[in-house]
Amino acid sequence: MLQLLETLGLKALEIPTDPRTGLSIEALDLATRESRVAACLLVANASNPLGSIMPDENKRRLAKLTAERGVAVIEDDIYGDLHFGSERPWPIKAFDTAGNVMLCASFSKSLSPALRIGFVAAGRYRRRLPCRRRSPAAAPIRSPRWSSPSTSNRGLSIATCAACGEATNGRSTAMRAAVARHFPGATRITEPQGGFVLWVELPEEVDTTALHDRAIAAGVSYVPGELFSASGMYRNCLRLNCGNPHTPEIEDAVRRLGKLMTA
Numbered sequence: 001m002l003q004l005l006e007t008l009g010l011k012a013l014e015i016p017t018d019p020r021t022g023l024s025i026e027a028l029d030l031a032t033r034e035s036r037v038a039a040c041l042l043v044a045n046a047s048n049p050l051g052s053i054m055p056d057e058n059k060r061r062l063a064k065l066t067a068e069r070g071v072a073v074i075e076d077d078i079y080g081d082l083h084f085g086s087e088r089p090w091p092i093k094a095f096d097t098a099g100n101v102m103l104c105a106s107f108s109k110s111l112s113p114a115l116r117i118g119f120v121a122a123g124r125y126r127r128r129l130p131c132r133r134r135s136p137a138a139a140p141i142r143s144p145r146w147s148s149p150s151t152s153n154r155g156l157s158i159a160t161c162a163a164c165g166e167a168t169n170g171r172s173t174a175m176r177a178a179v180a181r182h183f184p185g186a187t188r189i190t191e192p193q194g195g196f197v198l199w200v201e202l203p204e205e206v207d208t209t210a211l212h213d214r215a216i217a218a219g220v221s222y223v224p225g226e227l228f229s230a231s232g233m234y235r236n237c238l239r240l241n242c243g244n245p246h247t248p249e250i251e252d253a254v255r256r257l258g259k260l261m262t263a
Contacts, residue, residue: 001041002230012230013037019190019199022047022054025061032069039072045089046079049199049228049239051172051192053089060095067098072125077105078118083194084169099123168196174246175254182258196243199225201236206261208238220257 005012015031016024023042031037040062044054054062066073077091093103102125106118122129175198176189188201202208208224215222225237244250 046194
């Protein structure tokens with residue numbers, strides 16, 4: 001998304017975010033009082049890379065605040081089905097009474113990655129979307145002809161998503177334990193509430209951007225923390241993927257990565 005904003009000639013303004021409750025509503029309030037903010041782009045449920053889920057009251061406040069100040073909300077809910085709780089969390093769109101939230105979602109991260117199908121509930125921006133397609137060669141945006149799904153299909157989808165969430169929760173727990181075993185002692189790890197990634201904060205002397213090439217050469221892949229910042233922060237952080245079952249091979253990769261950090 002940072003690359004896309006840069007291509008469009010737009011500037012990204014970073015808002016402080018809590019690893020459990022997500023984007024700070026107080027900071028967003030302050031940022032939108034005087035500056036010219038066009039839109040708020042965020043993942044409220046199982047955010048990438050923190051795995052946080054914004055509380056419903058914060059979602060309600062965000063929807064109200066942005067509508068009052070004319071700040072469009074682009075909500076990416078692609079990870080919402082991969083929650084670890086007993087109930088699927090509501091999107092911000094559920095608290096939108098002004099049509100100001102554009103809800104974007106897909107089945108690609110939960111039911112079937114190969115589908116590559118997404119949708120947008122665009123509210124009052126619906127008629128403007130066809131003019132904002134990424135590529136002239138892209139298929140036109142059409143209004144769907146809705147049909148009511150059968151009860152059995154709906155039940156199957158919910159059960160499948162619940163199973164996916166349970167599986168990713170177990171893999172996340174296994175990866176957290178492996179990081180605790182093999183990374184430096186002062187390492188801090190998120191406790192995600194959904195999704196399949198972990199955010200790891202290392203001692204200040206560890207530069208994950210500088211370490212990346214050595215890690216790739218050793219057969220280990222991660223995303224340097226700096227790539228999640230528009231201003232070059234988080235060089236001592238990284239993101240790990242927990243989407244695959246935790247095998248002995250993955251355990252050994254975590255061990256090798258931890259050894260590189262202390263070499």
